[in-house]
Amino acid sequence: MIPAPDAGQLLGLIVAALLLQAVGVAVLAIRQRQRAADRPDPAATDADPDPSTDLRQPLAWPGTRPWRVVARQHEDLAQTQCSFLLEAVDGTPPPSFRPGQFLTFALDLPDARAPGGQRQVTRCYSLSDRPGLPQLRVTIKRVPAPADHPEWPAGLSSNHFHDQVQVGDILQVRAPSGHFHIDEDASVPAVLVAGGIGITPMVSMLGWLITHQPARPVHLYYGLRSRREHAFQAHLQALQASHPALRLHVVYSRPEASDRLGVDHHHEGHVDLALLQRTLPHGRHRFFICGPGAMMGTLVPALRAWGVPDEDIRFEAFGPASVQRPAATATRDASAARLPIRFQRSGRSLVWDGQDASLLDFAERHAVPIESGCRSGGCGTCATRLIDGRVGYDGTPDHDVPAGHCLPCVARPLTALVLEA
Known part of the structure; x- marks a missing residue:
């Protein structure tokens, strides 16, 4: 038979129970504070902890960086569209980007007519998966020679990717850029x-x-x-x-x-x-x-x-632009006048009449060759020396315009121009 505790023992048991309860409450409070600290602030993250929700990321890096092809996969039965998955050579994770933006590739392609037997070609390809994933992905369609002109060359860059770029190859890539991307306004379908x-x-x-x-x-x-x-x-x-x-x-x-x-x-x-x-x-x-x-x-x-x-x-x-973009009023008014445009290298003297959305569209309409990539002021492929005159932009281009140059893909003339093209 177990003897009943005396008054002193009973008091000791009560004190011990109270101490255990106090310790338990303290531990619970500490754990709750830790969870609150680990939980993202809804006001700061819009209730989403993934940093890829921030669509206002700055340019991830200047110039080009090396990225390795880690996988490739055809996306259609005809095998005309091939995806390439990329990882940074230095092991850094992919940057955040705005869904809809593109990557710009600087490719060294064989060209017997060029010095050293190679020439650099710049091409832009849209990212084809969302931000926040372990790799960046672009999907590129093979461009054949036109059916009505089989004697014309096929797409130089797209065919290079399909035929030559394999897993393990290193590509020089500029950071994601471009003005065409989804918005964050969930109230509008x-x-x-x-x-x-x-x-x-x-x-x-x-x-x-x-x-x-x-x-x-x-x-x-x-x-x-x-x-x-x-x-x-x-x-x-x-x-x-x-x-x-x-x-x-x-x-x-x-x-x-x-x-x-x-x-x-x-x-x-x-x-x-x-x-x-x-x-x-x-x-x-x-x-x-x-x-x-x-x-x-x-x-x-x-x-x-x-x-x-x-x-x-x-x-x-994609391809030659054919959509008139609404221009800022001042730029539109200034560039609507008839202005002489001289393309120095091509030996062409033409008159701007305000019908085209950009100088690149104007040049293409008159068969003046200007290399282009993104057509949105993001890659700098079309940068052309501005020998004389002034141009205007509806907004600040994503690409830093080199001194003494312009970006014809998003530029309109404000005065008579002489371009080295």
Whole structure:
């Protein structure tokens, strides 16, 4: 039989119990403070701890840096579109970037006519996955010689990537840049419109939207010829199945007999205003458009005619630009006058009449060759010596303009010009 504790023992047990309780409360308070310290501040991070949500990152590095190809993969049945995954040679993680931006590559390509048998070619390719992943990815479409001019050369850079660039190769890369990217305003539904290889920045935007703004309504319109050229098909279908806020509209212009309407694609024809009017719900939307010149030249003006304000139309064309961008009033007025433009190297004297969105468009319309890349003032490929005169820009270009030069892709003349082109 256990004897009953006397008064002293009972008091000691009570004191010990109180001390244990006090220690437990202190430990719990310390753990709660640690959790609070580890938890991100919602006001600072918008309730998302991933630094890739910050779409205002500065340029990650000046000039070029070496990046290694760690994988490559074709994205379509025809094997015309190939993805390249890149990691920094020095082991640093990929920088954050704005979904929709591009990488710029400085390539040394064989050229028997150039000194040393090589010439450097600069090309820009959109990032095709969201920020915050272990590698950067670009997806590049092989550009063949034009069907109506088979004697013309095929795409120099794209064919080099497809035929020559292999896993383990080192590429010189400039930091992500470009004005075409998704916005952070989750209150406005996003409409992503892609034509052909224009799907690449849309895949980046879509990945970011689903990861960081999953409740934001997003409509993706993807126009191409047939299932053989349908890039990222399984990936897009999986996203549609798992994210109710996503509405996917795939449009084939030349479907093959085996292409299944309602399975492989949802519409036949082209992505045009009539399709958008028929399938979009009423209300405000913000449009992000990337495609070939023919599509851009018809769809963007049609949206404006429909009443969509310019601030809700964001676009990027590949190939020669064919969309008139609204210019700042002062620049537009100053450059609308008829001004003489002299292209020194080409020996051409022309008259600017204000019909073109940029000096690059003007030069291309008159068959004056100027090397170009991004067409948005981000890569510096088109930098041309300004021998005489002044140009204006609607905004500050992403690329630092070299002294005594201009960027024809985003410049308009303010006076008579002499250009070394």
